[in-house]
Amino acid sequence: MPTIFSALSTILRYVFITIIYLFIFGIIRMIFLDIKKMDIPRPRQIPKNMAYLQLLTDKKSLYFDVDSVYPLDTEHIIIGRSEKCDISINDLYMSTRHVQLWFEDGEWYIADLGSTNGTYINGRKMKDEPLILDSGDTIKIGQLEFLVVI
Amino acid sequence: MKKSIAKRPIFMVALINVLAFALLFIYRTPLNYQTLYVGGSILALNLVTYTIIRYYRLGDEYLFLIVSMLITIGVVMICRINYSLGIAQVGWYLIAICVFYLVFAAYRFIGFWGRLRWLYLALAIGLFIATQIIGTTINGAKNWIVIGGYSFQTSEVIKILFIFFLSCYFGGERDGFVFNIKEKYFITLMTYAFMGFLILQREWGFTLLIFATYFIMLYIYENDRLLLLANLLAAFFVGFAGYKLLRHIQIRIQNWINPWDDIANTGYQITQSLFAIAAGGFFGRGLGLGSPEVIPEVYSDFIFAAICEEMGIFGGVAIILLYLIFMYRGLKIALALGDGFDKSISLGISIMFGFQTFIIIGGVIKFIPLTGITLPFISYGGSSLVTSFVSLGILQAISAKGGAE
Numbered sequence: 001m002p003t004i005f006s007a008l009s010t011i012l013r014y015v016f017i018t019i020i021y022l023f024i025f026g027i028i029r030m031i032f033l034d035i036k037k038m039d040i041p042r043p044r045q046i047p048k049n050m051a052y053l054q055l056l057t058d059k060k061s062l063y064f065d066v067d068s069v070y071p072l073d074t075e076h077i078i079i080g081r082s083e084k085c086d087i088s089i090n091d092l093y094m095s096t097r098h099v100q101l102w103f104e105d106g107e108w109y110i111a112d113l114g115s116t117n118g119t120y121i122n123g124r125k126m127k128d129e130p131l132i133l134d135s136g137d138t139i140k141i142g143q144l145e146f147l148v149v150i
Numbered sequence: 151m152k153k154s155i156a157k158r159p160i161f162m163v164a165l166i167n168v169l170a171f172a173l174l175f176i177y178r179t180p181l182n183y184q185t186l187y188v189g190g191s192i193l194a195l196n197l198v199t200y201t202i203i204r205y206y207r208l209g210d211e212y213l214f215l216i217v218s219m220l221i222t223i224g225v226v227m228i229c230r231i232n233y234s235l236g237i238a239q240v241g242w243y244l245i246a247i248c249v250f251y252l253v254f255a256a257y258r259f260i261g262f263w264g265r266l267r268w269l270y271l272a273l274a275i276g277l278f279i280a281t282q283i284i285g286t287t288i289n290g291a292k293n294w295i296v297i298g299g300y301s302f303q304t305s306e307v308i309k310i311l312f313i314f315f316l317s318c319y320f321g322g323e324r325d326g327f328v329f330n331i332k333e334k335y336f337i338t339l340m341t342y343a344f345m346g347f348l349i350l351q352r353e354w355g356f357t358l359l360i361f362a363t364y365f366i367m368l369y370i371y372e373n374d375r376l377l378l379l380a381n382l383l384a385a386f387f388v389g390f391a392g393y394k395l396l397r398h399i400q401i402r403i404q405n406w407i408n409p410w411d412d413i414a415n416t417g418y419q420i421t422q423s424l425f426a427i428a429a430g431g432f433f434g435r436g437l438g439l440g441s442p443e444v445i446p447e448v449y450s451d452f453i454f455a456a457i458c459e460e461m462g463i464f465g466g467v468a469i470i471l472l473y474l475i476f477m478y479r480g481l482k483i484a485l486a487l488g489d490g491f492d493k494s495i496s497l498g499i500s501i502m503f504g505f506q507t508f509i510i511i512g513g514v515i516k517f518i519p520l521t522g523i524t525l526p527f528i529s530y531g532g533s534s535l536v537t538s539f540v541s542l543g544i545l546q547a548i549s550a551k552g553g554a555e
Contacts, residue, residue: 002175004418005173005176005177006436006438006439007441008173008176008440009173009436009437010436010439012170012173012245012437012478013433013434013435013436013437013461014433014438014459015169015460016166016169016170016437016461016465017433017434017464017465017468019165019166019169020162020166020219020465020468021160021464022162023159023162023163023166023219024468024471024472024475026158026159026162027159027215027216027475028161028213030212031212031475031478031479071154072500085196101458135398
C-alpha cells in the first residue's frame with residue numbers, strides 16, 4: 001500500500017500543478033474576454049440582461065443599411081437577406097436564409113442554414129452541427145462581423 | 151464558441167478536489183471513509199455556491215471561483231497534516247458560506263453602512279477592552295475570546311471594523327472636522343490608537359496590516375505628501391523603539407536576519423519552514439510524501455511552507471498568482487464604481503487581502519520578519535475563515551450593486 005501511494009502521489013503532483021495552472025489560465029482568459037466586452041458599452045435601447053449582437057464592421061464602408069445593434073428579443077431568430085427573416089440585411093454576400101440563432105435551456109445556439117459563403121465564429125468557419133454562443137464570441141456573416149453580448 | 155465542460159475553471163476545481171481527496175483516502179490505513187465525506191462536502195459547497203452566484207447573477211463570479219480553488223487546496227493540506235482539524239475546517243467552511251450569504255444580503259439591501267462611523271469605532275474599542283479583560287492567551291498573544299467553548303480571534307473582526315471606519319471617512323466629503331481636528335488627522339490618530347491596542351495584544355501582524363492599509367488608502371485618496379512622510383517616519387520610529395524596547399520584536403528581527411543562531415529554539419519554526427520549501431523543489435515531493443508536520447503551527451500560519459514542500463515552488467507560485475488575480479478583481483470592482491463608500495470599502499478589502507497574503511508569505515519564506523497572521527482562505531482557523539468570507543460577501547455585494555446600476 002505505501003509504495004502504491006507514493007507512486008500515485010509522485011505522478012499526481014504533476015497533474016495537480018498542471019490543473020492549477022490551467023485554472024489560472026482559464027480565469028485570466030475569462031477576465032480578458034470580460035474586459036474586451038466592457039470596452040463597448042451596452043447601447044441604451046437594449047434592456048438589461050437582454051442578449052444582443054453588436055456590429056463590429058465599420059458601417060461607412062457598406063452600401064446597404066444595417067443597424068449597429070440587433071437585440072435577441074425572441075427565442076428564435078433567423079438572419080438572412082430575405083425580408084421574411086427576423087434580421088434582414090441586404091448584403092449580397094449573405095444567403096437568403098443564412099444562419100439561425102435560438103435560445104434553449106439557458107444557452108444561445110447558432111446553426112448555419114446551409115449558406116453559400118458560410119458562417120465564421122471567432123474567425124473559424126463553422127461546421128454543420130450547432131454551436132453554443134458565449135459572450136464575447138464574434139460571428140462573421142457575409143461582409144459583417146458581430147460581437148455576441150449575452 | 152462555448153468551451154467544453156472540461157475547460158471550465160469550476161471543473162478544474164472539482165477535478166483537483168476529487169483527485170486530491172481520493173489520494174488522501176488511501177494515504178492512511180485503515181481506510182477512513184470520512185475523507186471522502188470531507189472532500190464531497192467541500193465540493194458540494196463550492197459547486198452549489200458557484201451555481202447560485204452564476205445563475206442568479208450575484209455579481210462577479212471570478213471572486214468565488216478563485217476562493218473555491220484556494221479553499222480546496224487549503225482543506226486538502228489541512229486534512230493531510232492533521233485529520234481532525236480538516237474535519238473541523240469543513241464545519242467552519244459551512245458556517246462561513248452561510249455568513250457569506252447573510253453578509254451579501256445585508257450589504258446589498260441596507261444602504262446606510264457609510265453613516266455608522268461611531269458605531270464601528272465603539273464596537274472596535276469595546277472588543278479591544280473586552281479582549282484585555284476576558285481574553286485568553288493563545289500562542290503568546292492575548293487576542294482570543296472564548297465563548298461557550300468556541301474561541302475567536304477579536305483582531306480578525308477588528309480589521310473589518312477598521313476598513314468600515316476608514317471608508318466612512320475616505321468615501322465621504324473629507325473636509326469636515328471632528329472635535330476641531332481636521333478629519334484626516336482624526337483618522338490618523340484613530341489608526342494609531344488601533345495600532346496601540348493591537349500592540350498591547352502583541353498582534354504584530356495585524357498592527358502592520360492596519361498600518362499598511364491605512365497608508366495605502368491615504369496615498370490613494372489624499373494629496374498630502376507631508377502627512378504620508380510623517381506617517382512613514384512615525385512607523386519607522388515606532389518600529390525602531392519596539393526593536394529597542396521589546397524582547398519579542400528583537401527575537402523576530404534576529405530570526406529574520408539569522409535564524410541559524412538559535413536553530414533549536416526561537417529559530418526552529420522558520421528554519422524548518424525553509425527546509426520544507428527547499429525539500430519541495432520545483433514540483434514538490436508529492437501529497438503525503440513530505441514531512442511538513444515538523445513545522446510548528448504548520449496548519450495555520452505556516453501552511454504555505456507545507457504547500458511548497460508537497461506541491462513545489464510551482465504550487466506555491468500558483469497560490470500567489472491566485473491571490474494576485476483575486477486582488478486584481480477586487481480593485482477592478484472598485485475602479486468601476488463612482489466615488490463613495492462602496493468604492494472605498496472594496497479598495498480597503500482588496501488592499502487588506504493583498505497585504506495579509508504578503509505579510510504571511512513573506513514571513514514564511516523569510517523575506518520579511520515573521521509576524522503571525524493567517525493566510526486568508528487557506529489557513530486553518532474559524533475566525534480567519536469566517537471573517538475572510540465576510541469580506542468576500544461585501545465585495546460580492548458591491549459587485550452585484552455595480553452591475554445593477
